Amino acid sequence: MELKHIALIGAVAVTLQAAPALAQTEIIFGISAADGSLQDQTAEEFARRANEKLGDKAVVKVFDSSQLGKDKDMLQKIKLGTMHITLPSSTMPEIAPEYALFDLPFLVADRQHLAKIDEALFDSVLKPAAEAKGYKPLAIWENGFRQITNSKHPVTTPADLKGLKIRTPNSSWRVAMFQEYGANPTPMPFSELFVALQTGVVDGQENPMTNIYGGKLNEVQKYLSLSNHVYSPAYPTVGVKAFEKLDPEVQQIIEETAKEVAFWARDTGEAQDGELVGKLEEGGLAVNKTDRDAFVEASKPIYEKFAAEVEGGQEMIDQALSLANGSGS
Template sequence: MNIKSTLLAGIAAAVLPLQAAAQDLTLRFGHVGGPGSLFEASANAFAGCANGRLGDRAEVQVFGSSQLGNDRELLQKLKLGQVDFSLPSSVMSSVAPEFGIFEMPYIIQTRDHMRAVQAELGDVFQEAALSEGYRIIGYFENGFRHITNNTRPITTPEDLSGIKLRTPNGEWRVKMFQLYGANPTPMALSEVFTALQTNVIDGQENPYAQIASQKFQEVQEYLSITGHVYTPGYVLVAENQWQRLPEDVRADLEACGSETQAVVYETAERLENELLEVIREAGVSVNEADKQAFIDASAPIYEEFASTVDGGADLIERIQALAPDS
């Protein structure tokens, strides 16, 4: 074999493993949602879009029900390259302070309002994520949150007095329920059913999709429709790992992050109607809360956010200005 043939053989030997590696690129999407949850539907829709676009260049595989870790563990695993995507919501307020704006009670009124916020202020949240080593490639949702418990119906904030209520990990949700008089207890979603069943906690707050998919209706007596917080879900990647992906793969994944949002919102609206009936039919007593009473009681947490978060007052003002009734 001459020198030219030897070089060509060497190049071929080097290229073939790279081609195989590209075709065998597996991207793992971890989330905490259970079977039947909005998170499951959202992640699966994203994976379907991505795999259709990527062909044999890469494959997105979805792992729900906290199989790859809870929200905090998934954030760590993203940076370690052990997971490629996660779908955090409330926990993002502990990643960068700007995300705490979505913890302000009743600040997001509708999904159209959220779309307007994303369009107008998306750069603010992307910069906040990047400053902590993450990148948002899509906005999904967790949804409008309501309170369940085994003590009493919740009509006004005063009814929460003394109730031990599970919350996600996030300082503003804890502060909000402390303000209302509850005893907030941060806990991973995967631990909540057992904690409710064994009376370690009295209640929790979540969108219908999480309540029903986690089967909380089996261990809760009351559902109070408060709609106190709308939590976005973020299709999140670690920036250091993201930049290692081929440019064309990144482009297709970003396109799916954007395209899948419409499916997520449509699914969320449908589940809101269907799952409220599932919860009610399980024997849970349902009541409408006095939302204005909760809004009136929430003024101090807005004031604290405005005074302690850099740019917080401006964020509040800009988001409220985008509300449909403003």
């Protein structure tokens, strides 16, 4: 795959401390998701809108497909100021355990419910938890509802996962979830996933359909099991100290645009879901639905783990679940 903006890699050396006399400030936005995935589309939409508002003050440039490093590397870079924005998703609970709320299986009923959780908990609980660790999430964007693929057989119940080597993100919570389901979870970066599936290092994986399609995983998998087991947000995130060194007007534009694009991301994700199932089926995947009740039953220990290990965890669960009333489900 041809890497976008390859000629701009040198721009990563431009830090927030660049002198005003130098060329226009470049806001470097690195993501791990593949070219064409919803995360990539959303980052590009953010850049387009932000650049219209920034004028000659600064320019946002997006680097996809882990061009600037894996998620852990990019999180370190935004703290150091050698890049400006990144887009972690399932790795956020490793920064602040409160974000594992979104690792609770079947917690989010639909995107309307997600919007209510965002409004109720992002500014009051989630954002401060990350800021205490030196990171500033700007909004909740979409990664999407996660589905299971594998090369062995259809997955209908957790029993069908027994013994399967399933790639997960580098998330201790996702690992715990798939252990409860009987699988052998194997954490690894998304950038390594295609080859791992191709060579049989792992049998399957779980991701939103946009990542399955964008990563061309249908080429190395046989079965797509529609589980919707987790809704994964993605969080446009900056380093607190480094971000504060930007011009205040630039900071304001970046923050406002990030919140604005959140609505675009959800609408686009919802529109793409049905379309991508068809495309993946045409691409060779056999599609089936899972037994939701069986997976919900097997997921109870994850809720218990969150309530026991995360401060205020049970209150967060209760509040999030109460917001499902009146959603689109």
